[in-house]
Amino acid sequence: QEIKDITLRQFGTGVSNLNEVGQKVKEDLGFTLEMTALDSDSVTQRAATQPDSFDIADIEYWICKKVWPTGNLQAMDTSKIKNYDKIVGIFRSGKLTPESVIAQGTAPHSVGFVEGPDATSFAAEETGWMTLIPTIYNADTLGIRPDLIGRPIESWAELLNPEFKGKASILDISSIGIMDMAMVCEAMGEIQYADKGNMTKEEIDKTIAIFTEAKQNGQFRAFWKTFDESVNLMASGEVVIQSMWSPAITAVKSRGIPCVYQPLKEGYRSWGGGIGLSKSLSGMELDAAYEYINWYLDGWVGGFLMRQGYYSAVPETSKNYMSENEWGYWFEGKPATGDITSPFGDVLAKAGDVRDGGSFEERMGRVACWNAVMDENQYMVRKWNEFISS
Amino acid sequence: MAMSRHVVGWMQAAPLALVLAGFLVLPVILIVVVSFWGATEWSIYPAFLWDNYEFLFSSPVTYRVFFNTFKYALITWALTLGIGFTVAYFLAFHVRGQTTQIALFLLCTIPFWTSNIIRMISWIPFLGRNGIANQTLLDWGLINQPLEWLLYSDFSVILAFVHLYTLFMVVPIFNTMMRIDRSLLEAAYDNGASGFQTLWHVIVPLTKPGIMIGTIFVVTLVMGDFITVRFMSGSQSANVGRLISNDIALLQYPSAAATAVVLLCTVLLVIAILLRFVNIRKEL
Amino acid sequence: MGKRSTSFYVLAGFFGLFLLFLYGPTITIAILSFQGPQGGLTFPMNGVSLHWFHDLFQQQAVGDIWGAFRRSLLLGLMVMVATVVVSVMAGLAFRKRFKGSGVLFYLAITSLVIPSILISLGVGLLFDQLGFKVHWSTSGFGSQLTWTLPFGLLIMFAVFNRFDKSYEEAARDQGASAWQIIWHVILPIIAPSLIGVALFGFTLSYDEFARTLLTSGSYNTLPLEIYGMTTNVTTPVIYALGTLTTLFSLMIIALFLLTVWVMGKRRSRFGSDAGKGV
Amino acid sequence: MGREYDLELVNVSKSYGDTVAVKGLNHKFHAGSYVCFLGPSGCGKSTTLRMIAGHEDVTSGSIVLDGFDVSDLPPAKRGTAMMFQSYALFPHLSVRDNVAFSLRMKGVDQTTRHKAAGEMLELVDMSQYADRLPAQLSGGQQQRVALARALVTKPKVLLLDEPLSALDPFLRIRMRAELKKLQRELGITFIHVTHGQDEALALADEIVLMNNAVIEQSGSARDVFNAPRTEFVARFMGGHNVITLDSGKFALRADEVGVGPSGMPATVTGVEYQGAHVALNATTQSGEDVLALLPEAAFFADPKNPGDAIALTWNEGRLHRLQA
Amino acid sequence: MGREYDLELVNVSKSYGDTVAVKGLNHKFHAGSYVCFLGPSGCGKSTTLRMIAGHEDVTSGSIVLDGFDVSDLPPAKRGTAMMFQSYALFPHLSVRDNVAFSLRMKGVDQTTRHKAAGEMLELVDMSQYADRLPAQLSGGQQQRVALARALVTKPKVLLLDEPLSALDPFLRIRMRAELKKLQRELGITFIHVTHGQDEALALADEIVLMNNAVIEQSGSARDVFNAPRTEFVARFMGGHNVITLDSGKFALRADEVGVGPSGMPATVTGVEYQGAHVALNATTQSGEDVLALLPEAAFFADPKNPGDAIALTWNEGRLHRLQA
């Protein structure tokens, strides 16, 4: 069997399952990477229930927490990862800088390692066996339409402000949405959580109750499940304030519609994604997969993703694939010195523009919580379902 | 005749029976079984639990959602019946010449051949806050605020249902009407019946089978839907189908199965009642 | 019957509005699919171009439209053939009462009215529990058949309700065996209806969403892909796709009508004395 | 019986696009008479009847009933009632409700209309079937109900389009006697469309024979049968031979043709037994077919077979000259 | 014509559940004869024919053709062929292919079967229509094709179920002459089901009159007409009166009844003109209906109207005693 005959099947959300990556893999590595893009729920579902349908899972860390115990994934030997040492601290020790406080929720490092190749439970610190190789991450906050709001927004609590009745939205992905809700409830002073990332049943009930009431009062225009839905809602003016992902805001802006990624005083809700390998992968395919991972961390993809507004797990290598202007704008929070364009050619910012939220450290340093899978997750999911259906 | 008609019958019906056994009966049995199972975050395990039903029947949301489901079914039924009957009536009794009749009928069916999802999303640019409808109304000065309820509301859900399913009413009603002996209408006319009297005393009673068949289609399609409600309400409303699909999305199969069992019983009950009024096999 | 009554004009007006309602959205997206390269998903139009049709044939950022199209086409053809064959056989079976025919009939009705998501869920679960892989060509195929077969069967009922049994007796009288009767008499006579069943089977499959949702496995069919696009695409390319799918459906209908028309023409070649008292 | 002429067609025409179904019909129908429209398929009989009933507009001309032009009135206002070929009974209504239908449409209350329906059913001897649905009746019974339904409106003219054609021959003969009897009793005009000449002969006070959208001949049954105006009439009425002699074409009744020792030489081509008579077909030397209706006894006294040479005889006085 | 008796029904019965459609039929059909089955609707004619054809199993009894019991053979193996009421021509096949169908089923090659079909079409005079589809033919043409298709199998017995009922009256008479001619030429047995007694009289060498699932009477057309065995036969054949005298019931031909100065007193109830004759209905004092078929000339010499008192006369020798 030759390398060019190898096909690896990867699936994930539309965020990173981009066909350009597959093309580039074919060019650089010679084998075929088939990409399937799904929404978050379908991703979880497939990772958990259809281990034969993929070779590489491009999933989020909180999904990993659900999926790893199924045994559908295999641990990866960090010694085979060339750039392992250059991966940012968040994914290894949990700390961006040695003095950082670890945020609440399912922090990536807490589900990033296992004791050995066959272990089913997570290890507390780096072990040399990784569950997911981190690829992409970001800090989320509320996105707003400044033109339609016309005043500063400073707190998560604004999401439930009756002023925005019928013009607010949150996302319908329970593990992420519940964290947004918690940020809002805490900011409103309604609930003090011991640990937002691991709520008690009472906390869940109370949180959901507050949002159910708001929903019934017509606070929300719509819920969204994917990146692009949030873009469409915002761009069409159906919604003026909603929890949103950074590149989605970029996408709205690229259409010439004002949209701000609004840093808030309570901090960000963060998320991280990585790629995991199917248990059934072995032999040449497994080798190819490692080759792919190494290539992934080598910078081209990092640059490609960073130029859309995400962060790369190995920023240093990505820098090689970005211009100084781009690196300054996207990573360092500096004013652009010329047009900033997306990898697809859309102009996202002009000279002098500064990225909302500032530099990498400013953003990732102010993470209040991570998307989470809590102990009472099943209960939370049911309540979430009720909320959506109410 | 060597083989009995029972054997021959089963040999000919075997493929159908096999498909239905494998893809209808077994799955439904499994759904019933699984509705008693337990679930973890990522998997399901055999058990015999009443939990799923308990949770279902103890949640006020369940009742609200079932109510919503019936509400959608009833309103959509009434509208599709009104529109479908009128359209079929026009085609069958007011359009002259079979060629024109068939041509106009085909014209009605063409949108049916387009993807449902695309037909559904086409409403969004039309109904949105800045959509054509609102723009037009604003331009005409009929309103000075965009109408919010045009999109992401019960209105838009029902609009989409009516748009998607009216044809399922038109077809069987038209079919039945075309089989009404025209001389009955002349006889009614001859007996002094006005157009409306003919409609009410002759056409409507004779069209009942078609109405029933159309009703069965529309009611089941609406009751089983989950995607239209999600799209058109912006996830703001729910029917039973969505309850199930949300559960499925969150890997809560036993809970989804329990809801599905209840939905199935409801739908079958409704259909069983409707079938008492019409002999489908004879009316085709 | 000479002059049109007022009610005719009222009803004609209603019918016109109904058509507008039916076609309005489709026309809206057809127009929007000609947006300029900078255009968005909503009005106003930002220029006029074929950009998005062109774009449709380029690789998209995510997904694989044409792969999905090929799969849907193939699946549609598979379902079409299966629907025709199985419905005809079952239709033949149901012409005589056999033990259990009532149960089977009501199963078919159940299959028609059962909410699609139950099939999706049930078949997904079944394959999972049996350790089979779901795939559009196996579980997806079977699930779609639960929807197309009852339709096919009902059409066959309608066909056989109108089928004159004396054709068969005549054939038997002429020495045709049971097979020869089916092959040389029944099938040719009901052929036009079979084309109808085939067309119906194909399009029901080609557009099926709910029953395929959880049963198609790794590869999307076109409706699933379109569904995916509605959540992953922010450009009018999806409208271009919608417009093209509509045109594709229309093409199939046109082809069908053309076939029927040509067949009719061919037959009338020799003139007719029908209805004349000779 | 009031006025002398009850119903009159004045230059009535009907076209469907290019087809002229009825061309300039003029006719007066004697009040209280039984009129049969007779003619080959497609000659315009039904169209004429339907124009009288008001189910078809006249393209030109007028229909005058009792001195009023009713051409533009709706069917129920004309004083006519129609009985349809396949009866057109409302399948969802009982016999009683079928008969009472027109009264219900007028808003007559239930007791009154049931009483009226009961009387009509009595008239047609169907009282005991009042609660049945039409599908539960035989053809003859259905016909009586249809009659009752038409008569309940007290029409001046009853229009019947091939009322007997759906019945078997046995019943047909019985029902035609009943129709005739009923018409006598009611004293109203019946206009009955048929394409059976025996039916027309048996029933009609007046026969209107149509051909090609026009009236070919009209008159009493006997006049039409005995004095056909044209070859078409002679042939269509049956029982006639058309014989070409040097002096023109003549009609000759088949029962006036005998087989004798001498006469016109001919060859037997067919023999049909008809009960009281035997129909003998023969071809003359000039190639004309001649039909002789011979009394059974006479024939079997000297039977002939196809191929036999015979001589045909007739009384010259019985030849009837044809105009076309 | 080989054996004396060609086709024999031996105690043939047929039941559908509780309904007995045919009860213990015994009959021998004379080879090469034209047989008509006659009887009221539902009496079992079609069932009998279909049992002979093999389209219906016999419940008990045997069907013997040429000495062989064919009761269990499939239709095509029996030496019979059937012509269906609505012809049942295969709508998707050309006239030629319809006629050649049975040969094709047997695997005969195309040239041979087209030749055979061509000959048959020649026989029924339809050669020029060989390429048409059945829908492009008129009723009469379709019938000939159906005949050709049935005859191409060279049957010993041709079975026809109401072959003429779909035709209009004009065409019916023409086609019945053609049927008779064809049967003469071919010399095979025709068994023809009808419920028109005129048709049976005109065609049949032998009439088999059924009633209530049994054969009521059979014999030559003339025998049945002139010597009805029972009241039912007399009434069903038509043209007869049934008169009750002290010595029993008698049949009397209607054309044997006259109106005279003295005789049985009666009241005229109806007058039907029938062309050459006038049918005069009268009721005797005992309430019996009597039909007198009077020659037209005689009637109109002294016309009667309903209500007139008359005296009916007949020749005592013409009374025919009935058995039931």
Ligand SMILES: Nc1ncnc2c1ncn2[C@@H]1O[C@H](COP(=O)(O)OP(=O)(O)OP(=O)(O)O)[C@@H](O)[C@H]1O
């Ligand atoms: N609705 C119509 N449209 C067009 N042509 C018609 C229509 N109705 C009748 N015709 C034509 O008008 C002519 C007369 O038809 P009509 O029905 O009056 O004949 P008919 O004498 O009643 O014949 P039949 O004995 O077959 O009933 C025919 O040529 C027929 O084809």
Ligand SMILES: Nc1ncnc2c1ncn2[C@@H]1O[C@H](COP(=O)(O)OP(=O)(O)OP(=O)(O)O)[C@@H](O)[C@H]1O
């Ligand atoms: N398939 C059947 N099932 C049940 N009963 C039947 C069936 N076919 C015929 N019969 C019954 O058998 C009896 C004889 O029917 P058959 O068709 O032989 O009558 P027929 O003499 O041909 O009448 P017609 O003149 O109306 O055609 C009738 O009572 C009929 O209802």
Ligand SMILES: NCCCCNCCCN
């Ligand atoms: N496009 C082919 C026919 C569409 C039928 N749609 C009905 C879908 C109901 N689920």
Ligand SMILES: [Mg+2]
């Ligand atoms: Mg007519």
Ligand SMILES: [Mg+2]
């Ligand atoms: Mg019969």
